[in-house]
Amino acid sequence: MKTQSIWKSSADNLKNVKYLALIAAFVAMKIIVGNIRIPVSQNLNLSLTFILVALEASIVGPAAGMVSGMVADLLAFALFPDGAFFPGYTITAMCGELVYALFLYRKRISIARIAGAKLVNNYLVNVCMGSLWSSMLYGKAFIVYFGTSALKNTILLPIEIAILAAVFSLVIPFLQKHGWLIPQGSLPLKWK
Numbered sequence: 001m002k003t004q005s006i007w008k009s010s011a012d013n014l015k016n017v018k019y020l021a022l023i024a025a026f027v028a029m030k031i032i033v034g035n036i037r038i039p040v041s042q043n044l045n046l047s048l049t050f051i052l053v054a055l056e057a058s059i060v061g062p063a064a065g066m067v068s069g070m071v072a073d074l075l076a077f078a079l080f081p082d083g084a085f086f087p088g089y090t091i092t093a094m095c096g097e098l099v100y101a102l103f104l105y106r107k108r109i110s111i112a113r114i115a116g117a118k119l120v121n122n123y124l125v126n127v128c129m130g131s132l133w134s135s136m137l138y139g140k141a142f143i144v145y146f147g148t149s150a151l152k153n154t155i156l157l158p159i160e161i162a163i164l165a166a167v168f169s170l171v172i173p174f175l176q177k178h179g180w181l182i183p184q185g186s187l188p189l190k191w192k
Helices: 003-013 017-034 049-079 087-104 111-138 142-177
Strands: 038-041 044-046
Touching (some): 003 049, 017 049, 049 087, 049 111, 049 142, 111 142
8 A cells, every 4th residue: 555545544534433433442541551550760661552552553544543642642641640741752652653553554464564663663762752852851861761761672672572463463353354454364473
């Protein structure tokens, strides 16, 4: 599918009641699951929200996913404020959805695609963007946050890839049955 048609298809999901209801459910789940986290260090937590973000992005695409990421971040802050509002985190939420959508939306889902999406999300979005925001907010050097975040994301990367592969293997038949994914072929997930 061409890039332009992927964006149009995703934007059209924002006009479809079925998809809007699904996005609203994902927003609610992301807010709830996002508040269940294990602190690692200042402004660095372990969470399972990435599962919901990846699933949603694979179903609704980049445009609708980015809107959902923005809404979820803003609502989460309004309902459960944790410090001062900072728009960088809203951008991060939107970029996370975008990355997963670019790898998984309207594509055959494979372990390689999941691994690629998780790799880009962990290092570009979580480590680089997250370290920049932390540096801006808390006044320490970028490299201080970068090191801690890179270590955490490197350790978790294979575990998160395995979790996403297992979750997608379980939900693909259901998502295909409801027409939310293109036909995927046989399971289990292949590498390519």
